[in-house]
Amino acid sequence: MNPNKYISDVVKKIPPSGIRKFFDLVTNSKDIISLGVGEPDFVTPWEIRKEGIETLCRGNTTYTSNLGLLELRIAISYFLKTHYDLNYDPEKEIMVTIGASEAIDLALRALLNDGDEVLIPEPSYVSYAPCVILTRGVPVFIPTDEKNNFILTPDDLRSKITSKTKALILLYPNNPTGAIMKKEDLEEIVDVIIEKDLIVISDEIYSELTYEGKHVSIASLPGMKERTILINGFSKAFAMTGWRLGYIAAEHEFIEAMNKIHQYTTICAPITAQYAAIKGIYECEEDIIKMRETYDQRRRFIVNGFREIGLDCFEPKGAFYIFPSIKKTGMTSEEFCEKLLKEEKVAVVPGNAFGPSGEGYVRVSYAYSIDKIAKALERIKRFAEKIL
Incomplete structure (x- = not known):
């Protein structure tokens, strides 16, 4: 055989x-x-680890809602509002995932039909293109350049859009370059995104690791919340890589579609990590x-x-x-x-x-x-x- x-x-x-x-x-x-x-x-951080231990001692070892503990979704909503001035309904517009990696996979699977094109500025994180391919989509790379501080420019974006383009993946702060896109940089590409009716998958896992000014989410700009699937998580800023906990914030219809896939594949994120993350948001600033x-x-x-x-x-x-x-x-x-x-x-x-x-x-x-x-x-x- x-x-x-x-x-x-x-x-x-x-x-x-x-x-x-x-x-x-x-x-x-x-x-x-x-x-x-x-x-x-x-x-x-110790408070997060202690809560994980105490959660186990309390016997909290069950499944949670597919979307995640409501208490955690409320905490995430609070975090997004206080840190990035974003407003998401914790009951309908936030879901908890097994790391940001699952979130990326869910977003792509919920959006793409065979042959749909996804724009990926690069250099960029290694898993985006394979995940697009696994959904039978087509990754289209947009080279960025050091002379432009590795940011995505409107001209570069427009040059790669075709009739088959459906989504744009953004990763800023960027892995591997460390580049960021400031508010004015994001504003310059918003007109193109809206004009061409694109959905943005915004991977903001490094948002708290911004060293000059505050991170700005593209979802906070006019006309962008409804067309952005925001991905974040606890691995980097909270040093929780092994806890495998991420989340998605998006319009209810997107969350509903992604939750269909989530409930048939992974069911829910681990309850121990979810309780621990609540403690992290409220007590580990x-x-x-x-x-x-x-x-x-x-x-x-x-x-x-x-x-x-x-x-x-x-x-x-x-x-x-x-x-x-x-x-x-x-x-x-x-x-x-x-x-x-x-x-x-x-x-x-x-x-x-x-x-x-x-x-x-x-x-x-x-x-x-x-x-x-x-x-x-x-x-x-x-x-x-x-x-x-």
């Missing part, structure tokens, strides 16, 4: 994650300093601020470090990544990363893992201690001195 012949042609054509594929090389290696994983190095301040310190330290080494480095204004250019080395992104790993035992991610316009760059996470970053910079400097 050949199991491979039974596997879907669509699945066969999807390449493995460029991030995971590269880090298979790291798994069994010793003395590696990895600056590759996009995961907070902070432990989940100071923890979020402290983590953000620490990331900001690391951000400035690592950007300065790369520039002193002699590698050009775009200054990120959000998330916890830098995206330095390695073009002056004459190497491809993968060559640079493989040689750096082999010769100096530092792991970073090739920029082309995030799309063709990421070629010539590498993604470096600063979700690590200053000491670890400093040691990695010493090794990268030694490596660069041999090739520059």
